[in-house]
Amino acid sequence: MNITDEGTPVLILNAGGITLGTESRKTMENHDRVEENRNITKALCALMNSGEGKVKAHIKNPDYILSKHGIGEDLETSFKNILPSRPLDFKQYQSYFFICVEKSQSPDVSVGKPATIATNLYMRNGASSVEMNLDAAQKFLEKIKVAGGRSPSARPSDRPGDDTQEEGHIQELAAAFFKQSKLTKKENFLFSESKNVEYKSFETKKLLQRVKEILPRTVSAFANTDGGYLFIGLDEKKQEIVGFEAKNCQPKCLESEIEKCIQQLPVTHFCEEREKIKYKCKFIEVHDSGVVCKYVCALRVERFCCAVFAAEPESWHVEDGGVKRFTIEEWIKLLMT
Structure with missing residues (x-):
């Protein structure tokens, strides 16, 4: 995973390649499906905790159409679990898939919580x-x-x-x-x-x-x-x-x-x-x-x-030009602020 510089002030995290579509993801090898899910979910989590921007991924299946095939049930579930109250916008441009994240204006207190893949508590x-x-x-x-x-x-x-x-x-x-x-x-x-x-x-x-x-x-x-x-x-x-x-x-x-x-x-x-x-x-x-x-x-x-905890909470953010995991102390402080 890396931060992509496309000559704009928008923060873009490159999540690598992704197979999209409900049926296409069902036929994948379990290891590959889990790894792809983990990579793009990690990028999305880091972006949510760092303000706003886009997650960018190269679509592996050439016949994919977002409006026709959807993104895949496992991805939808993972994205919702990170921070349910945060709205996401999915877009396709040629062979690239984008997840657009904007700063929320919602008064909902849950918006201030750290986006988290797993609390491990x-x-x-x-x-x-x-x-x-x-x-x-x-x-x-x-x-x-x-x-x-x-x-x-x-x-x-x-x-x-x-x-x-x-x-x-x-x-x-x-x-x-x-x-x-x-x-x-x-x-x-x-x-x-x-x-x-x-x-x-x-x-x-x-x-x-x-x-x-x-x-x-x-x-x-x-x-x-x-x-x-x-x-x-x-x-x-x-x-x-x-x-x-x-x-x-x-x-x-x-x-x-x-x-x-x-x-x-x-x-x-x-x-x-x-x-x-x-x-x-x-x-x-x-x-x-x-x-x-x-x-x-x-x-x-x-x-x-x-x-x-069973392990440190799985929650990521962008810092010093890279994607880093919050320490347990940082995560608890954000959660309880």
């Missing part, structure tokens, strides 16, 4: 880890700032309902399971996934890769909610203990990678204590006919004092 919603949108992230951070941090444990509801009691029961069962020192292969366990519990089987040779993929968002979500348990080696469908073989991933190696991943997660503090993410990782032996055959990885994450 997660919460638990039911049994899922869900990324907060800009509005949710702003409210979450402002609430912590006003309170000067979060208490180590969630405040109990004044009138706990059936759902709250059920969540508490599931968490008690998961806590008891976490304390086990030995498990039996194919034995059933008695708790389901919930706000505080998640489990995966990951019966694959790529166990380490899969764990590294889910860990940042899962830890962020548990830490930003009320803490929770992640178990690796439990079958989600049959609710039975399957474990993972040491030959696919040695427990010590997995423990080291988990520690490294958690230590690298970005955090922001509004409290005086400025504590680190608190967690405990252990490996429970899985026995078959009295012999250790596999392991279950059990991770307990505590509720965090402030906010934990």
Whole structure:
């Protein structure tokens, strides 16, 4: 990506080549579609955070007509997610596609927020880890700032309902399971996934890769909610203990990678204590006919004092003749101004 000088005062970001059209983009290789989407979305995000101008991209498919073929569902969704309130104007000139961005005159307060591809700030919603949108992230951070941090444990509801009691029961069962020192292969366990519990089987040779993929968002979500348990080696469908073989991933190696991943997660503090993410990782032996055959990885994450990100927010701007990513401190300052 580069800044194009076309002899005008208008800022133009060149996003490279792009395949356009709803049907044409559906037939692309997934890797190519994701890469193109990322390049043009990054340019658009940087332009939105830098005032006004144009994103320019070379159209790869020669028979493309904007008014006839559209731009593509994945691109439309990505563009809207960056900053929903910001109007965009799409234009085609010969074999080039332009996205025109003008300074907004809207009194809507959301216009002042930083255009953002991903907040990378997660919460638990039911049994899922869900990324907060800009509005949710702003409210979450402002609430912590006003309170000067979060208490180590969630405040109990004044009138706990059936759902709250059920969540508490599931968490008690998961806590008891976490304390086990030995498990039996194919034995059933008695708790389901919930706000505080998640489990995966990951019966694959790529166990380490899969764990590294889910860990940042899962830890962020548990830490930003009320803490929770992640178990690796439990079958989600049959609710039975399957474990993972040491030959696919040695427990010590997995423990080291988990520690490294958690230590690298970005955090922001509004409290005086400025504590680190608190967690405990252990490996429970899985026995078959009295012999250790596999392991279950059990991770307990505590509720965090402030906010934990899965990665730095993905938000870009133009600075010193180049496109740069906002630091987490810069992004939070813009979001909360």
